Amino acid sequence: xxxxxxxxxINIISIDSIPxxxxxxxxxxxxxxxxxxxxKKYTNLSFDKDLVLKDxxxxxxxxxxxxxxxxxxxxxxxxxDAISKGAIFYDPNxxxxxxxxxxxxxxxxxxxKEEVNNIAGKKIxxxxxxxxxxxxxxxxxxxxxxxxxxxxxxxxxxxDISAVxxxxxxxxxxxxxxxxxxxxxxxxRQANIKQKYGVKSLEILINEIDNDIISLTQRKExxxxxxxxxxxxxxxxxxxxxxxxxLKDLI
Numbered sequence: 001x002x003x004x005x006x007x008x009x010i011n012i013i014s015i016d017s018i019p020x021x022x023x024x025x026x027x028x029x030x031x032x033x034x035x036x037x038x039x040k041k042y043t044n045l046s047f048d049k050d051l052v053l054k055d056x057x058x059x060x061x062x063x064x065x066x067x068x069x070x071x072x073x074x075x076x077x078x079x080x081d082a083i084s085k086g087a088i089f090y091d092p093n094x095x096x097x098x099x100x101x102x103x104x105x106x107x108x109x110x111x112x113k114e115e116v117n118n119i120a121g122k123k124i125x126x127x128x129x130x131x132x133x134x135x136x137x138x139x140x141x142x143x144x145x146x147x148x149x150x151x152x153x154x155x156x157x158x159x160d161i162s163a164v165x166x167x168x169x170x171x172x173x174x175x176x177x178x179x180x181x182x183x184x185x186x187x188x189r190q191a192n193i194k195q196k197y198g199v200k201s202l203e204i205l206i207n208e209i210d211n212d213i214i215s216l217t218q219r220k221e222x223x224x225x226x227x228x229x230x231x232x233x234x235x236x237x238x239x240x241x242x243x244x245x246x247l248k249d250l251i
């Protein structure tokens with residue numbers, strides 16, 4: 001594990017131009033509505049969230065970023081067979097001998113019972129397993145970038161990774177469970193904010209407009225022509241109440 005911690009990280013990425021095939025995916029109207037517009041070039045990209053928090057000029061790239069999603073879609077469309085076969089790398093430092101499994105984890109939720117396919121978050125989980133299966137641990141994807149690509153193809157030799165795959169899958173599920181808990185904590189935080197400010201604000205507005213309606217009703221009973229103002233207040237109260245119950249339901 002000490003070796004993994006010593007590996008250098010790639011912090012900032014600059015991209016001078018986006019390939020046409022990737023730009024074509026990003027130009028799809030449904031794609032743009034979901035992820036937004038893709039830039040012609042990027043000067044300060046990083047996968048490191050902590051680094052992005054320290055410097056506002058650096059743009060965080062991960063799931064949901066238009067460039068990330070366009071590249072992922074391109075890879076899935078063009079190289080699905082290669083993804084399932086895998087690739088061979090060698091460690092220049094001659095310290096690693098095993099398998100690296102890359103899992104794409106996805107957490108789904110339902111803000112409403114009928115909505116079952118909302119994606120709450122995605123996470124890439126990279127796990128290294130030694131060839132003998134005795135050492136299994138999560139690692140940074142940077143490990144692959146620091147390795148050298150081997151010219152051989154997987155067809156040159158036969159391997160049985162079913163046993164070690166089962167071990168890594170169990171660890172991947174545990175990591176995904178941790179990620180789900182992180183998302184849940186963030187949702188609770190957001191819910192508390194909505195409860196504290198959103199719900200309370202609407203309650204105050206409803207009480208205030210109730211007082212206005214009582215006042216206007218009393219003036220109408222005295223013969224004043226306040227029908228239009230009274231009707232507007234009643235409609236506004238309905239809008240506030242609808243917003244109130246929707247927000248309560250969402251929380």
